[in-house]
Amino acid sequence: MKNGKLWLLNTVLFISALLTGTVTAAPDEKITVMNPRGIMPAIKQIPMADRPGSLDGKTIYIVDTKFANTKPFVIAVRDNLAAAYPKTTWISIDKVGGYMQDDPNLWAEIKAKGHGAIVLLGH
Amino acid sequence: MGVPTVSMVTMAFNELATSTAFKKGMPGLRVTLTPHPITGRTTEESNVYLKSNDPVSGKPMLEQIVAGLRDKLAEQDKHAGIIERGERPRLLPPDTADNLQQMFQDKLWTDGLPVILPTEEKVQAMLKGTSHKPDEIVGEMRPSGPHEAWKFTVEMVATNAVMAGAKPEYLPVLLAIAATGQTSLFSSTSSFARMAVVNGPIRDEIQMNSSIGALGPFNQANAAIGRAWTLISKNLGGSGMPGSTYLGSTGNPLNYGNMTFPEAEESLPEGWEPLHVQKGFKKDESVVSIFSGWSFNTIAWFSPLPLQDVIKNWLTHFFSFGTGSATIILDPIVAVELKHNGFASKQQFADYLIEKSANPGWLYWSTHEEDYKKAKEGVEPFASYLKLGETAEIPVSRYVRMPPRGAPAGTPPRNPVEVLAVGGGTNLYWSGGDFSHVVSASIDKWR
Numbered sequence: 402m403k404n405g406k407l408w409l410l411n412t413v414l415f416i417s418a419l420l421t422g423t424v425t426a427a428p429d430e431k432i433t434v435m436n437p438r439g440i441m442p443a444i445k446q447i448p449m450a451d452r453p454g455s456l457d458g459k460t461i462y463i464v465d466t467k468f469a470n471t472k473p474f475v476i477a478v479r480d481n482l483a484a485a486y487p488k489t490t491w492i493s494i495d496k497v498g499g500y501m502q503d504d505p506n507l508w509a510e511i512k513a514k515g516h517g518a519i520v521l522l523g524h
Numbered sequence: 525m526g527v528p529t530v531s532m533v534t535m536a537f538n539e540l541a542t543s544t545a546f547k548k549g550m551p552g553l554r555v556t557l558t559p560h561p562i563t564g565r566t567t568e569e570s571n572v573y574l575k576s577n578d579p580v581s582g583k584p585m586l587e588q589i590v591a592g593l594r595d596k597l598a599e600q601d602k603h604a605g606i607i608e609r610g611e612r613p614r615l616l617p618p619d620t621a622d623n624l625q626q627m628f629q630d631k632l633w634t635d636g637l638p639v640i641l642p643t644e645e646k647v648q649a650m651l652k653g654t655s656h657k658p659d660e661i662v663g664e665m666r667p668s669g670p671h672e673a674w675k676f677t678v679e680m681v682a683t684n685a686v687m688a689g690a691k692p693e694y695l696p697v698l699l700a701i702a703a704t705g706q707t708s709l710f711s712s713t714s715s716f717a718r719m720a721v722v723n724g725p726i727r728d729e730i731q732m733n734s735s736i737g738a739l740g741p742f743n744q745a746n747a748a749i750g751r752a753w754t755l756i757s758k759n760l761g762g763s764g765m766p767g768s769t770y771l772g773s774t775g776n777p778l779n780y781g782n783m784t785f786p787e788a789e790e791s792l793p794e795g796w797e798p799l800h801v802q803k804g805f806k807k808d809e810s811v812v813s814i815f816s817g818w819s820f821n822t823i824a825w826f827s828p829l830p831l832q833d834v835i836k837n838w839l840t841h842f843f844s845f846g847t848g849s850a851t852i853i854l855d856p857i858v859a860v861e862l863k864h865n866g867f868a869s870k871q872q873f874a875d876y877l878i879e880k881s882a883n884p885g886w887l888y889w890s891t892h893e894e895d896y897k898k899a900k901e902g903v904e905p906f907a908s909y910l911k912l913g914e915t916a917e918i919p920v921s922r923y924v925r926m927p928p929r930g931a932p933a934g935t936p937p938r939n940p941v942e943v944l945a946v947g948g949g950t951n952l953y954w955s956g957g958d959f960s961h962v963v964s965a966s967i968d969k970w971r
Contacts, residue, residue: 436612441674485586
C-alpha cells in the first residue's frame with residue numbers, strides 16, 4: 402500500500418513535470434542535434450603555370466593593386482629586385498581601379514609581353 | 525593569368541591569403557609575406573624590410589619571390605580537378621548537451637553565448653513558421669565579394685533560428701533576410717555593422733517593439749531575429765572566422781543584435797511614408813530592409829536653432845569611416861516636429877540634409893585631393909575654400925547621389941541620406957550614423 406502511494410506520487414510528479422516542460426536531458430544523456438552549417442561549394446583546382454627554371458632575359462610585371470600609402474614599398478620592390486637580379490626586366494605597373502576591381506586588359510598584356518607577375522600588396 | 529605569379533601580402537593576412545588561394549583552386553599559390561603594416565612606410569624602411577626575411581617562412585624575401593617565379597613546380601601544383609570538401613551530415617554525432625554546447629562554441633558556430641541546441645524536434649516545430657519545403661534552397665551568402673558563397677536550405681535557416689531563440693512565426697523574416705545574401709559580418713578590416721528594419725503587418729503579428737527601447741534588449745522578436753542573422757551569417761554564409769573570413773580589426777558591438785527593429789509606422793506624421801513604401805512596396809506588404817555602415821550616435825540636443833538645422837549641422841561635422849552616406853533615426857515626436865517645421869515628407873527632409881550639409885575643411889581636403897591641388901594652384905572656387913581654414917565649413921555637401929560602388933552601369937543613384945522613425949516619444953531624441961540602404965526584400969513570399 403505504502404509502495405503503491407509512492408508510485409502514484411512519482412507518476413503524478415512526472416506527468417506534471419512533463420506538462421510544465423521541466424523535464425530535461427540528464428547530464429550524461431546523449432542527444433542528437435541538427436548540423437547548423439551550410440553547403441560549401443566544390444573547389445575546382447587550377448593548375449599553376451609552369452616555371453621557367455631561370456628568370457634571365459625574362460620580363461616580370463610588378464602589379465600594384467594601389468592600396469593607400471604603399472607606393473614607396475612597391476617602388477622599392479622593383480628597385481631592389483632590379484639591383485639583385487639585373488638580367489631580368491622588372492616593370493612596375495598600376496592595376497586599374499581600386500584594389501577590388503578586376504583588370505582583364507592588364508592580365509592579357511602580361512600574358513602577351515611578360516613571363517611572370519608579382520601582385521601586391523595592401524595594408 | 526596563365527603566367528608564373530607570386531603574391532605579396534602583409535603578414536597580418538597570412539591566413540586569409542592561404543585560405544583564399546585554397547578556395548580559389550590554387551592551394552600551392554606562392555605567397556611572400558612582409559612585415560605589417562606596409563602602409564605609410566618610407567623608401568628607407570621598405571629597403572630594410574626587403575633585405576630581411578619573410579617573417580613567417582624565415583627565408584630571404586627577395587630570393588623567395590624569385591624562387592616562386594622561377595623554380596619548377598611540385599606535381600600537386602600541376603593538378604586539375606575537384607578538391608573534395610567532405611560530406612555534410614544533416615545530423616551531428618550524438619553527445620551530451622554540455623559537450624554539444626562546448627563544441628558549438630569551440631567551432632565558432634555561436635556568437636560567444638550559449639545557444640538553444642537545435643534538436644530535430646525543435647527544428648521541425650520551427651519549420652511550421654513557413655509553407656516552404658525544408659529542402660528548398662533559400663539562396664547563397666558570402667563574407668564579402670572575393671570570398672566563396674555557401675548555399676543553404678530552409679531547414680538550415682530554421683536550425684539557426686532555433687539556436688538564436690526565435691519563435692516559428694519569426695521564420696519568414698529570417699528567410700527573407702537570408703535570401704538577400706547579405707551577411708551581417710561583412711569581412712573588411714574596418715569592422716562593418718549591419719541593420720535590419722522591418723515594415724508592414726508582420727511587425728505586430730510577431731509583436732516586435734517599435735516603441736520605448738526598440739533598439740535595446742527588451743523584446744524577444746527584435747533580439748532573436750537580430751541574433752539569428754549573425755548565426756546565419758556565420759553558419760550558412762561562411763562568415764565570421766577571425767583571420768580568414770572576418771578581418772575587422774576592432775570588431776563591432778552592433779554585430780550582436782544587428783540593430784534589428786520595426787519602423788514606428790503608425791506614429792509617422794501624415795505624408796511621411798514608411799521605409800518600405802519609399803522603396804516601392806505596398807503599405808500592406810511585410811518587408812525587411814538591410815542597411816550597412818559602421819557606427820551610430822544618439823543625440824538630444826536642445827538649441828534655439830530649428831531642429832532640422834541642429835541635425836544638419838551635426839551631419840556636417842559628423843565623421844566616421846563611411847562619411848559619404850548617413851541614416852537618421854528619429855523618435856516619432858521628432859518627426860512630428862519636423863513636419864510642423866515644414867517638411868511635408870521624409871524625402872523632403874532627407875533632400876534638405878543632402879543639399880544643405882557642408883564639409884569641415886579638414887575633411888573636405890582629405891577626401892578631395894585633386895581639388896586641393898587646384899586650390900594650391902589658385903583655381904577657384906577651391907582657392908577661396910582653402911582660405912577659409914581647416915575648421916570652416918566648405919559649402920559642398922559630402923552626401924552625393926551616385927550609384928552604389930561597383931554597381932553595374934545604369935544602376936540608379938542611391939539616396940545618400942535615409943530617414944527612419946522608431947521610439948517611444950519620451951523625449952526629442954534622434955540618432956545618426958553612417959549607414960546606407962542596401963536592399964529591401966519581401967517577407968510575405970517566405971510565409
